[in-house]
Amino acid sequence: MMFFNGPKNEPVLCRAFPTYLDGAALLWFSKLPEGSISSFEDLARSFIDYFAVSRIYVHGSDYLGTIKQGQHESLKDYMTRFADATVEIQDLDPTVHLHTLKAGLRPGKFRETIAITKPKTLEEFRERAAGQMEIEKLREAQKSDKQPHRRDEEKTFRSPGSRDTKRPSKPTSKYNTYTRFNTRRENIIREILNAKIIKPPARAGNYQDQRFVDRTKHYAFHRKFGHTTDDCIVAKDLLERLADQGLLDKYIESRKGKGGKLRQSRAQASSG
DSSP, rough: HHHHTTTTOHHHHHHHGGGGOOOOHHHHHHSSTTOOOOOOOHHHHHHHHTTGGSSSSOOOGGGGGGOOTTTTHHHHHHHHHHHHHHHTTOOOOOEEEEEEEHHHSSSSSHHHHHHHHOOOHHHHHHHHHHHHHHHHHHHHHHHHHHHHHHHHHHHHOOOTOOOOOOOOOOOOOOOOOOBBSSHHHHHHHHHHHHTTTSSSOOSSSSSGGGGGSSSOOOEETTTTSSSOGOOOHHHHHHHHHHTTTTTGGGBBBBOOOOHHHHHHHHHHHHHH
């Protein structure tokens, strides 16, 4: 729009640019010293230099080698998670894509099948994966059919004096509101784990019995099923504490309204 109104008109470009800014970017523009900008090139360079640290980190193809199928993760969930990562990588070589996809498979019959058949293209791999996913889907359906009968049998043969084992209660959030990040919480968790800002949990969360959860949803922080990492209360509270400590500023578009008083009041609220 700016170039349409005047591609070679420096004053038009410089005056039109701030009309598309808001939040931290608009605050930055309002504090530019008078007379410090002599051309649109100066304005663009100053803007890029100031906000360079806020750029979202984009992974390279080497990152795909770190993606592994979980011990209890379905092939469908693994391939979906792998596909999400490939979207961030520009000009990804199909050969590298296929190699890392196969290398990330957990040991088992399907990996052995792939090693024997040696699919040479992604299309061939997806065809064989489609058959395996149908098998996994059928197995899950059979398990679901058997579970109600098993529970009825447990109720029938349970001794009168026995007590039902209580399911662990679901944790509650310590915060009323959460910070809005410029990328998914799952990506932030993965990056701060790789950067060793935090350590992986010593033990996976046990507040959800894995027999009664939605196995189509996997949360990488605890390596469990039941919901996504973006919905994991433990992970969300952890990221909120790190944000209050100022360790996640590059993932936050604007710190407006999140000064020391707000951090102090939220810390008091969470302790209460």
